[in-house]
Amino acid sequence: MSGVRLLLADDEHLIRGALAALLALEDDLVVVAEAATGPEALAMARAHRPDVAVLDLEMPGADGVKVATSLRAELPECRVLIVTSHGRPGHLKRALEAGVRGFVPKTVSAQRLAEIIRTVHAGNRYVDPELAADAISAGDSPLTPREAEVLELAADGAPVAEIAERAALSQGTVRNYLSSAVSKLGAENRHAAVRLARLRGWV
Amino acid sequence: MSGVRLLLADDEHLIRGALAALLALEDDLVVVAEAATGPEALAMARAHRPDVAVLDLEMPGADGVKVATSLRAELPECRVLIVTSHGRPGHLKRALEAGVRGFVPKTVSAQRLAEIIRTVHAGNRYVDPELAADAISAGDSPLTPREAEVLELAADGAPVAEIAERAALSQGTVRNYLSSAVSKLGAENRHAAVRLARLRGWV
DNA sequence: ACGGGCGTCTGACATTTGTCATGTGCGGTG
DNA sequence: CACCGCACATGACAAATGTCAGACGCCCGT
Structure with a gap:
């Protein structure tokens, strides 16, 4: 097999590039597309049909969750993994509702991320324990x-x-x-x- | 010569690690220390006396500009380069006042960053043109x-x-x-x- | 040294918000 | 069906906010 095909979306070149380079070091992972905005990520996904989409939560155009929702409808095969800087509890919940398979903060190491990508690709879910704890303790929105x-x-x-x-x-x-x-x-x-x-x- | 000694400070492990890996590929750059918070960056700088400190603007503890100010006083030899996601005009101004030698958004590529690090190390300044334009057009704060x-x-x-x-x-x-x-x-x-x-x- | 401009500060007044009591209708659940 | 919770609405009163006219002191330039 030729490895897990990845789509990388993050508006920060520096990070996206660095990430691509690091993930490429793992020989069972291959980055087939990169995007800097939500819409671009969607277009790239359509064009390259990746196995796993690694999306930044905060992107111009459409946030990671919106992209995930569209992706779910168009490419149900494609697993979505969301990466974020600021772990807001509500976002995690929305993400899971949108069918996202993984949710991790940017504080994880690249090795860890690679493992998580494999986990998600294998069909399992992965949610950062700390974010999960926050989400549970924060509970649901009390707002109508x-x-x-x-x-x-x-x-x-x-x-x-x-x-x-x-x-x-x-x-x-x-x-x-x-x-x-x-x-x-x-x-x-x-x-x-x-x-x-x-x-x-x-x- | 053994290359430019770097201190890398960013609260996001993923990014810091990725960046360290990418910069290490350039054979005239060597990352001698990493930090995840403002105070940690300061401690690391004191311990390792890097040539250039690459600081994220938004970090827990003390932001990049505060760290730069302290660094200026303690290690005048050490050039400071600030990297940021959100380029607010006022921050650039404050940074320059604090003696920062470079200011770039995270949207630059790693190659570009490496070049800029060399520029800064050589004693020159570098400010991202777009951020500079924003800063100029936004002007000074009218607030007392x-x-x-x-x-x-x-x-x-x-x-x-x-x-x-x-x-x-x-x-x-x-x-x-x-x-x-x-x-x-x-x-x-x-x-x-x-x-x-x-x-x-x-x- | 003097006057003008500016930053600082204050209290009084008008306006906007927040709160409360109360009421209607709708849709789902037991 | 009866009930309950939510969306929607009103009017009135209390509290917070925005606006104004004015006063004092400091510094700068003449």
């Missing part, structure tokens, strides 16, 4: 869909009037959602709530 | 020291009362600074102002 939506619109500091308009809701309703989101998150005000929700990957 | 200070305290969504206490100012004064910062930045409110200032590296 609407609360999350409104909170997201509030993320850039927009006034209530604007949020109301963009969400097609009355201002009173917006304040209500904001208020309940704030109390559910135990925040001081909506801006702190946005920060918290971001931190936990709930928005 | 107090405005910046107060804005920073407002960053996590704290109420005015708390900011006032932490800054030892009256609430009215705090509102004033916030207000003038907001208008200088052309923002809708202080939270949007915080976002903008962050974006431009002014806080």
